[in-house]
Amino acid sequence: MTYLDHAATTPMLAESIAAMSAELAQVGNPSSLHSSGRRARKVVEESREIIAAALGARPIEVIFTGGGTEANNLAVKGLFWAAQQKDENKKRVLVSAVEHHAVLDPVMWLGEHEGAEIEILPVDKLGRVLPETLRKAFVLP
Numbered sequence: 515m516t517y518l519d520h521a522a523t524t525p526m527l528a529e530s531i532a533a534m535s536a537e538l539a540q541v542g543n544p545s546s547l548h549s550s551g552r553r554a555r556k557v558v559e560e561s562r563e564i565i566a567a568a569l570g571a572r573p574i575e576v577i578f579t580g581g582g583t584e585a586n587n588l589a590v591k592g593l594f595w596a597a598q599q600k601d602e603n604k605k606r607v608l609v610s611a612v613e614h615h616a617v618l619d620p621v622m623w624l625g626e627h628e629g630a631e632i633e634i635l636p637v638d639k640l641g642r643v644l645p646e647t648l649r650k651a652f653v654l655p
Contacts, residue, residue, distance in 0.1 A: 521582075521614065583616040590620040594630060605631045608651050612641045 517525065526534070537557060542550030544558045559573070566573040579585040590607075597604040607630045609621050624630035635643050635651060 586614075586616040587620045590617060591624065594624050594628065598628075605629060606633060607631065608633050608635055608648075610635050610641075610643045611637050 540550075540554065542548075542552075542554030544551060544555040546552075546554075558578070562573045562576045562578070565571075566576045569576070577585075577588065579588060594607060607621055607624060609618065609632065611634050613621070621630070621632055625632040633651060635647055637643055
């Protein structure tokens with residue numbers, strides 16, 4: 515079988531399933547101070563360190579979310595606010611015409627609530643933003 519709906523879910527690696535299954539059998543809220551909570555927190559933080567090392571990042575840069583929509587929301591708004599912190603005149607947000615609503619919704623929210631200037635970039639017949647389109651978008655009037 516060929517599965518083409520990876521936007522909805524992607525099959526996990528066997529190693530990930532095994533590691534997750536072992537932890538799902540445990541109890542402990544990682545935010546709690548009792549021994550079960552501390553053990554759970556240790557697993558979360560060690561996992562963060564392993565993922566960070568694999569990505570060449572610092573553990574503090576690895577954020578766990580409940581899913582792709584939450585992650586997209588955090589990334590889109592976080593990047594915009596970080597740019598604003600450096601330069602309050604940075605208001606442009608470029609987004610392709612074929613983005614998933616999980617990306618478009620926070621982009622549009624920034625336009626409505628934070629004064630972001632949204633530019634929707636056209637795509638070719640294969641759904642790609644062409645390099646020349648992106649180049650033109652970076653040339654300000």
